[in-house]
Amino acid sequence: MAKKYKGYLIDLDGTMYRGKESIQAAVEFVKKLEQKQLPYLFVTNNSSKRKEQVAETLRNFGVPATADHVYTTSMATASYIAEQKAGASVYVIGEEGIKSAVVEMGLTLQDENPDYVVVGIDRGINYEKLAKACLAVRAGATFISTNGDIALPTERGFLPGNGALTSVITVSTETRPIFIGKPEPIIMEQALEKLGTSKEDTLMIGDNFATDIMAGVNAGIDTLLVHTGVTTKEHLELVENLPTYTVDSLEEWDI
């Protein structure tokens, strides 16, 4: 008999959809949350999209979602910086999502001598961007990476993820970044604050043990692993921190 939770943090890729295909049981599950007026927030390591874009993708899959239901690692990154230094200057490597999140938080985009260097996935990466980031970190800027994901699943196979791009600066400057996204607790603490429920009353749902479940473990939140994405049952036999619950499909989960 599972506990009744009052709020849900939910992963996207592998949990709500796989690439361009929705996961129907997950869509129905979120519809039930909405009907029962249980608060939910989608928590994603994808830094490239704005929250409005993420919500639109979800609605196209039939998921009841507005921008207020979305919490991206870009939002968490901008929020983290603003808490430390309101109006800070930031040199950003990344796409639309991280740049707009930084600007919306009242931070300033700045190429030279910034207070912070932020790295998010950037498929327009080039040597000059990496050079600027290295110079800034060597000059004392605080080095932040939206997430440490090493690979991006695509139709072509696994392409370099943000954790891999970030490593250029880590290796060159011999400086470790602060990672914001799952499995780090930073994004989880911020998402919880937005969701408004307590740790005890919140469940983190995701398909990826290394990011989603470990994010819950690191933040002290109960977790539900759903086998619709990355992590297999065989894989779970090898890990130390088991999820609180495991299901094959969200159909099995009563709220």
Place this chain on the structure above:
Amino acid sequence: MAKKYKGYLIDLDGTMYRGKESIQAAVEFVKKLEQKQLPYLFVTNNSSKRKEQVAETLRNFGVPATADHVYTTSMATASYIAEQKAGASVYVIGEEGIKSAVVEMGLTLQDENPDYVVVGIDRGINYEKLAKACLAVRAGATFISTNGDIALPTERGFLPGNGALTSVITVSTETRPIFIGKPEPIIMEQALEKLGTSKEDTLMIGDNFATDIMAGVNAGIDTLLVHTGVTTKEHLELVENLPTYTVDSLEEWDI
């Protein structure tokens, strides 16, 4: 009383010149080697230039040098691959030096499903190049990096070196590359073969403890550290494998 050596392996940047400025004592030293008909070979981790270009730079500084006096990590990389698999297909990230060395060695440049992936410094790096390299390494290509230098000294400061660019693929594919350049013994063994003197009769000269001196140590060759570049006397107090000899200037070295 130092031993008399019959052949010399000599570093370039920090030993023969600093940026655009020659180191005069080093130029005079190489002139003496030439007069005494002692064989010498410049051994460099710079993969971006062809040997003819490197020789021309040296001649502009007044150093007696032909392309036959130059051994680049690109040449060592191409030679290493050809020894393993003549005519192998290679996907190359890098500039002119590595691409021409690969082609001159009879290897084939190939973007998809190559036998080898080679990464050299590439100031035209982009996401698609990194993506192709990751896909090839995941598909089983042997992963080689011309050198692990983490930073490039420039007038702007330290920019990302090839070891930093290489790390994108290392991190994303969880596969370590074979490094060819100094301090690895691979480039040294190949340079020795080209120089034609025995290990016992050869001296490695350089300014950088971590690359030049450790290359000699790893290859079992005596070393001379010259304090005209990277490594200071204070730094030497912290290391385990001391150079065989140390001088402030090559003026002090009798041949």
